[in-house]
Amino acid sequence: MADPMRIRAQSSGDKATVRVLMSHEMESGQRKDASGKTVPAWFIQEVTAKHNGKDVFSAEWGPAVSKNPFLQFAVKGAKAGDKIAVTWKDNKGDTRTDEATVS
Amino acid sequence: MQNRRETLKQSAVVAGLLATAGFPQFAHAAFNKAAFDAKSVQDSAKAAGATSIAESKDVTITGPDIAENGAVVPLGASTALAGVKHLMIMVEKNPSSLVAMFHVTDAVEANFSTRAKMGQSSDVYAVAIMNDGKALWAKKEVKVTLGGCGG
Numbered sequence: 001m002a003d004p005m006r007i008r009a010q011s012s013g014d015k016a017t018v019r020v021l022m023s024h025e026m027e028s029g030q031r032k033d034a035s036g037k038t039v040p041a042w043f044i045q046e047v048t049a050k051h052n053g054k055d056v057f058s059a060e061w062g063p064a065v066s067k068n069p070f071l072q073f074a075v076k077g078a079k080a081g082d083k084i085a086v087t088w089k090d091n092k093g094d095t096r097t098d099e100a101t102v103s
Numbered sequence: 104m105q106n107r108r109e110t111l112k113q114s115a116v117v118a119g120l121l122a123t124a125g126f127p128q129f130a131h132a133a134f135n136k137a138a139f140d141a142k143s144v145q146d147s148a149k150a151a152g153a154t155s156i157a158e159s160k161d162v163t164i165t166g167p168d169i170a171e172n173g174a175v176v177p178l179g180a181s182t183a184l185a186g187v188k189h190l191m192i193m194v195e196k197n198p199s200s201l202v203a204m205f206h207v208t209d210a211v212e213a214n215f216s217t218r219a220k221m222g223q224s225s226d227v228y229a230v231a232i233m234n235d236g237k238a239l240w241a242k243k244e245v246k247v248t249l250g251g252c253g254g
Contacts, residue, residue: 015212026220028198028220030198051210054210055208056208056210056211057205057206057208057210057211058205058206058208059203059204059205059206059215060203060204060206061202061203061204062199062201062202062203063199064194064197064199064201064202064203064219064220064221065202065203065217065218065219065220066174066175066176066217066218066219066220067174067175069217069218070177070216070217070218071215071217072179072215072216072217073205073211073212073214073215073216074211074212074214075210075211076209076210076211076212077210
């Protein structure tokens with residue numbers, strides 16, 4: 001199981017800015033190891049976010065997203081105290097969900 | 104200032120990039136093959152019917168002019184237009200140009216940022232796919248002093 005994400009959600013006006021830092025290797029599938037074999041790709045394919053249990057955001061990623069990916073988006077109508085849950089799923093089927101409270 | 108010929112040429116580039124992305128939507132099962140198979144760019148560009156693709160001032164790409172480390176290039180895409188379905192970030196000269204594809208809903212603003220790997224200096228594109236199938240793009244050149252795709 002992967003390390004937890006760091007999520008910060010800050011409300012400003014009628015929206016909340018969500019910043020997520022995920023912990024993932026994001027291997028591109030382009031690199032070769034010492035013996036010349038290609039290191040297989042291993043990256044987050046799918047990211048979704050829920051605001052108080054309701055789906056609000058989804059994205060599909062390729063291997064070109066950096067290692068330990070950063071993501072920023074803004075949820076409309078989110079107030080302080082609301083819950084933002086972020087889930088990722090990688091190409092090996094591994095998945096992780098973390099939740100944060102809007103401040 | 105761009106003339107019409109240059110604009111058309113660049114539109115063709117984006118059409119190719121879009122085709123790599125499996126426009127309009129790629130199946131999850133075929134993620135790697137369909138979305139990132141660079142060989143099929145030309146063929147799928149035609150199949151995608153990417154004729155309604157145009158540069159737009161309403162789409163914004165944000166990024167540095169010079170990125171010292173190509174492994175971590177902060178890139179953002181945003182648009183103020185209504186009726187956007189997807190926002191995509193692409194790096195033209197990467198082995199697979201599509202970096203990320205964000206699905207825009209009513210509940211989130213069409214403004215996303217992330218960090219991308221870049222193998223070399225290249226144009227980066229923000230492409231907005233509208234609900235009616237039109238594609239609007241904006242580009243920015245990012246110079247990379249140290250590539251991010253090698254060891």
